[in-house]
Amino acid sequence: MKRYLILEDGTVFAGEAFGADKETNGEVVFSTGMTGYQEAITDQSYANQILVFTNPLIGNYGVTLEDYESMQPHIRGVICREVAHHPCNWRMQDTLPNFLKQNDIPGLKGIDTRQLVRKLRTHGTLRGRLADSPDDAESIAAKLRQKNLTKNIISEVSTKTPFPNPGTKRNIVLIDFGFKNSILRELARRDCNVIVMPYDTTAEQVLNLKPDGVLLSNGPGDPKDMAAAFPMVREVEKHLPLFGICMGHQVFALANGADTYKMKFGHRGFNHPVRDIATGRIDFTSQNHGYAVDPKSIDPNKLMVTRVEINDGTVEGLQHRQYPAFSVQFHPDAAPGPHDAVSIFDDFMSIVDQRRKEESNA
Missing domain, CATH: 3.50.30.20 (Carbamoyl-phosphate synthase small subunit, N-terminal domain)
Incomplete structure (x- = not known):
């Protein structure tokens, strides 16, 4: 046919x-x-x-x-x-x-x-x-x-009710903007006890769960449609380690005063080289996004750029200067793609463990 x-x-x-x-x-x-x-x-x-x-x-x-x-x-x-x-x-x-x-x-x-x-x-x-x-x-x-085909699409793909992915070690809240199962797999490999929460979860709801850390997931559409999540991010990052992936990276940036823009045709595939500014290390990464963070809009007193895409200079990583909060534009969980950057999950675990240690010694 x-x-x-x-x-x-x-x-x-x-x-x-x-x-x-x-x-x-x-x-x-x-x-x-x-x-x-x-x-x-x-x-x-x-x-x-x-x-x-x-x-x-x-x-x-x-x-x-x-x-x-x-x-x-x-x-x-x-x-x-x-x-x-x-x-x-x-x-x-x-x-x-x-x-x-x-x-x-x-x-x-x-x-x-x-x-x-x-x-x-x-x-x-x-x-x-x-x-x-x-x-x-x-x-x-x-x-x-005349059509906007991706307006508020996250509300359709996000879970409507919280659900667990049980583990026995660290307690992690995953905010679902349209998460990939590979994120849960990486957290499970690190024996995390994960609670998956809807995209519109409030800071109070997150903090009431008393997690050790929060992960903002990937997802579709325009990150500015997630304005309701910005106050949650600003409050949670003051109290807990926070890690954003893809859409989570963009929401983290917007919540901290930066701006985003729609790319010409985006990054989709798993051959995108990303440079770690601090070490010079280059990772080939899996990516799927049509929006990016505007580097000119980043307040250098609040956020630090940690990674850039080699081909076009896109902002690929951010770190908060005051709180234990960071994000990456690419997918360290890959699936599909190279696992060059999967150790970023271990970095998040280290931050979570350090905070738990400090709290137990306080």
């Missing part, structure tokens, strides 16, 4: 349908990852987006439950050059086309993804529609230009 991608600038790409039989709108973005398609599709940071894979073949090793980053993906669509319908892998439990169909996610294959990605790199992220017919392309494009 034919399927079409209609972009807000009027461009139409024709290809073949796979996955769910439905039409959908989404912000069209691309990932440079060579693999990890299942983790990307189930990453809530792609909520309300149509994801283009630059690797020419996806689906070749199937789908397995162990690699889910969320159990209910909110991605709007998947685009690739070619999809494998008969994968072979001892771990696989399903094929990618069946997985997309079961999760009501439409796919488009057989288009020139190189041409599409060049357009996105030149013009920036574009809104698009996966449609069954190109006949009404002009009016569809006009409607797409």
